[in-house]
Amino acid sequence: MQPLSFESITVEEIDLPFLHEKKVGCSVLHIDKIHPVISGNKWFKLKYYVEKAKSIDKKCIATFGGAYSNHILATAAAGELFKLQTIGIIRGERPTTLSLTLQQAMDHGMNLFFISREQYANKTLPPEIRDQEQFYLINEGGYGIKGAQGAAEILGYCEKENYSHIACAVGTSTMMAGLITGNLPSHEILGIPVLRYRTDLEKALDELLSPDAKSRKFQMIHDYHFGGYAKYNAELISFMNDLYKNTGIPTDFVYTGKLFYGIFDLIKNDFFPAGSSLLVVHSGGLQGNRSLQRGSLIF
Numbered sequence: 225m226q227p228l229s230f231e232s233i234t235v236e237e238i239d240l241p242f243l244h245e246k247k248v249g250c251s252v253l254h255i256d257k258i259h260p261v262i263s264g265n266k267w268f269k270l271k272y273y274v275e276k277a278k279s280i281d282k283k284c285i286a287t288f289g290g291a292y293s294n295h296i297l298a299t300a301a302a303g304e305l306f307k308l309q310t311i312g313i314i315r316g317e318r319p320t321t322l323s324l325t326l327q328q329a330m331d332h333g334m335n336l337f338f339i340s341r342e343q344y345a346n347k348t349l350p351p352e353i354r355d356q357e358q359f360y361l362i363n364e365g366g367y368g369i370k371g372a373q374g375a376a377e378i379l380g381y382c383e384k385e386n387y388s389h390i391a392c393a394v395g396t397s398t399m400m401a402g403l404i405t406g407n408l409p410s411h412e413i414l415g416i417p418v419l420r421y422r423t424d425l426e427k428a429l430d431e432l433l434s435p436d437a438k439s440r441k442f443q444m445i446h447d448y449h450f451g452g453y454a455k456y457n458a459e460l461i462s463f464m465n466d467l468y469k470n471t472g473i474p475t476d477f478v479y480t481g482k483l484f485y486g487i488f489d490l491i492k493n494d495f496f497p498a499g500s501s502l503l504v505v506h507s508g509g510l511q512g513n514r515s516l517q518r519g520s521l522i523f
Contacts (some may be wrong), residue, residue: 375402
């Protein structure tokens with residue numbers, strides 16, 4: 225397992241005609257480059273959980289996720305890298321053939337347990353691992369104070385003072401909470417939720433913020449979920465292909481494709497004042513694309 229490579233993080237400016245027309249600058253913070261498997265925000269959200277598990281002498285970490293979960297695969301790889309056993313509690317009945325993501329997680333040493341969707345919604349532990357003394361449990365997606373603490377370090381890899389707005393995709397709200405905490409009070413964090421009708425996301429975000437962070441500038445824009453989590457249409461896939469063709473930036477249809485689509489649409493509709501400078505955080509993780517029909521994407 226190759227080590228994490230923080231020196232690989234880059235900031236790259238996007239140069240497209242509509243940005244010049246709108247007089248808006250747009251750059252990408254590529255934290256997706258730190259590792260081929262423990263990609264982007266996944267490591268930042270896992271960092272302090274892994275440290276905590278080792279500090280209390282736990283030999284195993286366990287977490288929740290779906291069949292194409294970036295978080296599940298990243299946890300498996302992090303366990304291998306830092307010599308921890310791993311358990312994945314997977315949503316839904318065990319399929320006849322595992323997804324490539326789950327097979328890869330097993331290749332990194334993860335033990336998989338499958339539970340019904342109802343049990344998953346209640347985060348019910350399988351009978352085989354009910355004794356939590358055996359492992360350190362991490363919430364789905366790394367949600368929690370420690371996840372946000374790690375995500376707060378993301379903006380240390382750019383000159384954040386150069387950007388009026390910083391944008392990210394939102395699943396659990398953990399990364400957004402970290403970015404708000406790590407940002408300058410005068411600059412704004414924008415979150416693009418990838419789930420439909422998740423009115424509790426603001427509450428989940430609020431629970432991760434200190435009183436000082438709650439006073440900062442941020443908002444979620446709920447208009448770009450494309451029907452809900454892991455939902456998509458031909459327009460989104462076409463956008464992702466065009467984005468890659470014009471910029472070389474690969475995205476996934478679950479998170480970052482929706483993020484870039486949303487930010488570009490907001491720019492085109494004059495959401496940002498002329499002279500704004502945007503930073504889009506590429507959170508990495510392309511596992512969801514494996515569920516698409518072969519040939520759907522050009523990358």
